[in-house]
Amino acid sequence: MKEAKYLIVLTGVAVVCAALLAYVYKVTAGPIEKAKNDAIAEGIAAVAPELDNDPVAQMYVVDEKDPASAVIYPATSGGVVVGAAVKTISKKGYAGNVVVMVGLEGAPDGQLRVLSTMVVDMKETPGLGTKAKEGGFPNQFKNLAVPPDGSLFKVKKDGGSIDAIAGATITSRAFTECVNVAVQTWREHGPAALKAGAAPAKSEPVNSGVDAVKGGTNG
Amino acid sequence: MASTPLFKEFTKGLVSQNTLLVLLLGMCPALATTTSLANAFGMGAAVIFVATMSNIAVSAIRKIVPDEVRIPIFVLLIATFVTVVDLSMKAWMPGLSKSLGLFIPLIVVNCIILARAEAFAYKNGVVRSALDGLGSGTGYALGLILVSFFRELLGNGTLFNVLVFGKAFQDNAVLVMILPPGAFLTLGLIIGTINKIRRV
Numbered sequence: 001m002k003e004a005k006y007l008i009v010l011t012g013v014a015v016v017c018a019a020l021l022a023y024v025y026k027v028t029a030g031p032i033e034k035a036k037n038d039a040i041a042e043g044i045a046a047v048a049p050e051l052d053n054d055p056v057a058q059m060y061v062v063d064e065k066d067p068a069s070a071v072i073y074p075a076t077s078g079g080v081v082v083g084a085a086v087k088t089i090s091k092k093g094y095a096g097n098v099v100v101m102v103g104l105e106g107a108p109d110g111q112l113r114v115l116s117t118m119v120v121d122m123k124e125t126p127g128l129g130t131k132a133k134e135g136g137f138p139n140q141f142k143n144l145a146v147p148p149d150g151s152l153f154k155v156k157k158d159g160g161s162i163d164a165i166a167g168a169t170i171t172s173r174a175f176t177e178c179v180n181v182a183v184q185t186w187r188e189h190g191p192a193a194l195k196a197g198a199a200p201a202k203s204e205p206v207n208s209g210v211d212a213v214k215g216g217t218n219g
Numbered sequence: 220m221a222s223t224p225l226f227k228e229f230t231k232g233l234v235s236q237n238t239l240l241v242l243l244l245g246m247c248p249a250l251a252t253t254t255s256l257a258n259a260f261g262m263g264a265a266v267i268f269v270a271t272m273s274n275i276a277v278s279a280i281r282k283i284v285p286d287e288v289r290i291p292i293f294v295l296l297i298a299t300f301v302t303v304v305d306l307s308m309k310a311w312m313p314g315l316s317k318s319l320g321l322f323i324p325l326i327v328v329n330c331i332i333l334a335r336a337e338a339f340a341y342k343n344g345v346v347r348s349a350l351d352g353l354g355s356g357t358g359y360a361l362g363l364i365l366v367s368f369f370r371e372l373l374g375n376g377t378l379f380n381v382l383v384f385g386k387a388f389q390d391n392a393v394l395v396m397i398l399p400p401g402a403f404l405t406l407g408l409i410i411g412t413i414n415k416i417r418r419v
Contacts, residue, residue, distance in 0.1 A: 038313075039313065
């Protein structure tokens, strides 16, 4: 009855492993959740205009069925809309998705200004694409007025005014796309987001959009 | 085997049988995770933990594991420990976990771990196996750290993200060192140097 022994040993090891993993999963689930939310909250605080509401609680996922959907975190101060942080995902990165938190100042139907940006997640080439995280390239998006005629930001190679990162045009384009999408999202869905935020009972569970960050893993 | 002094089981993995620089195992993650010293330390620590724990577990149950099903059992044990590392890193070191990305889960298929389990832990006692795992893991980690030291210093002008030669050097750093070819170059030169020394 050699086969019986195989069965018993394999099952035994599997059960022990499963129990260990279940335990570790339970212990780490909380901190992992918290780390994700912290990263989001940190991003909002870094880019959004001064606010006194809770943007994470009022988050608005534009298309819940799309894991790469843009997410709006409205910013209000004393009940007045001052702007928003919009998390957008570009699939045009050099290695996987580029996720950027874009801070916008102004009401959806008014004059808009890009306040600041922050890379939430990217797997771009270290030393090249990762220069989008700080330095000259993202600084171009600080206090940048959005053209009122609805034209988009473009890198110079595409006929725009944004200086691309040397050696990382693809990353620069993906980043710029994120900023454009953020502006469009706030213009189109801002009013709906503000409406949803006014009735917090209807607001989405805090996590529905966060997992999208993991979407584009390709080793 | 039993006559080898215990400490040798540990030290052989560091120098004479260094998993990365002498046995040339685990090259793929070595190319990918050596872009910065911080990454190399994180990856090295993960490999040390998994190698040691899987060696202990394999050698502890080696007498009840039938030969025919040993490989699935090894893989199961290794995958379990790797998942433990992956989840813990995500929970308590989210930054590091993000920059290492896929390469932590990929330790499951790292040949070093399975090779030590099969070639050593399955035939030796728990203490010896633990030392062997610790040694080969540490050797691998040292290899990673050595490679990443040169890559981060020359490619980005920093060590642990701290500027070493000043801003001007960083702006004109040898970019190729950070890119995959830099990993091949660095690794090749280090291995060549080691071979030269060993032959003398």
